[in-house]
Amino acid sequence: AQTVTQSQPEMSVQEAETVTLSCTYDTSESDYYLFWYKQPPSRQMILVIRQEAYKQQNATENRFSVNFQKAAKSFSLKISDSQLGDAAMYFCACLTNAGGTSYGKLTFGQGTILTVHP
Amino acid sequence: KAGVTQTPRYLIKTRGQQVTLSCSPISGHRSVSWYQQTPGQGLQFLFEYFSETQRNKGNFPGRFSGRQFSNSRSEMNVSTLELGDSALYLCASSLVGFDGYTFGSGTRLTVV
Numbered sequence A: 001a002q003t004v005t006q007s008q009p010e011m012s013v014q015e016a017e018t019v020t021l022s023c024t025y026d027t028s029e030s031d032y033y034l035f036w037y038k039q040p041p042s043r044q045m046i047l048v049i050r051q052e053a054y055k056q057q058n059a060t061e062n063r064f065s066v067n068f069q070k071a072a073k074s075f076s077l078k079i080s081d082s083q084l085g086d087a088a089m090y091f092c093a094c095l096t097n098a099g100g101t102s103y104g105k106l107t108f109g110q111g112t113i114l115t116v117h118p
Numbered sequence B: 001k002a003g004v005t006q007t008p009r010y011l012i013k014t015r016g017q018q019v020t021l022s023c024s025p026i027s028g029h030r031s032v033s034w035y036q037q038t039p040g041q042g043l044q045f046l047f048e049y050f051s052e053t054q055r056n057k058g059n060f061p062g063r064f065s066g067r068q069f070s071n072s073r074s075e076m077n078v079s080t081l082e083l084g085d086s087a088l089y090l091c092a093s094s095l096v097g098f099d100g101y102t103f104g105s106g107t108r109l110t111v112v
Helices: none
Strands: A003-005 A010-014 A019-021 A024-026 A032-039 A046-052 A064-069 A074-079 A088-096 A105-108 A112-117 B005-007 B010-013 B019-024 B031-038 B042-050 B053-057 B064-068 B074-078 B087-094 B107-111
Touching: A003 A088, A003 A105, A010 A019, A019 A112, A024 A074, A032 A064, A032 A074, A046 A064, A046 A074, A074 A088, A105 B031, A105 B042, B005 B087, B010 B019, B019 B087, B019 B107, B031 B074, B042 B064, B042 B074, B053 B064, B074 B087
Parallel strands: A010 A112, B010 B107
Antiparallel strands: A003 A024, A019 A074, A032 A046, A032 A088, A064 A074, A088 A105, A088 A112, B005 B019, B019 B074, B031 B042, B031 B087, B042 B053, B064 B074, B087 B107
């Protein structure tokens, strides 16, 4: 079984500043993928960034980057040059090949509410 | 390219009734997963379908069921509704799974 923990229920940042959201996970699988999703008030979950566990290089998508520490099972999200539109609930998630059947089950953390101040 | 479409967006049902929610995945996506989101329990996995076969199932009672059609559209059904079933139900689709899932806007179910 997988567990994902986000220890920061809420975070805030000033517009144009940088913020880091924390996530730790636990899985016994050697093959897995990690994701950050954003859920604005419109409630649609939006994929922000994806990391393949077998890749040491940290994923980057424009202003979003991750710090993937495999040994520590840590997967933090850094948002640079924060914008008002970044305000949302952010979820960290882990996807494994559950028992060899499929990559069909995402395990989510509890979420972090990000507030961006103008 | 159309996204994941869930219908209806809102639903109000009475305890004891049953409900069917619909999800149309992105064209070409064969994997469809369902999640229940509540303030107390967060996001919980219900089940996943691929090519009309259920491949994974979460820890939900048998009142929760689903199916997938040959065109990859999926439905989930909840019978004998309870107040605790009030939640946002999210559907997500993917090509192969590990490429990432695209979510719909969800169906907000309220049981009264």
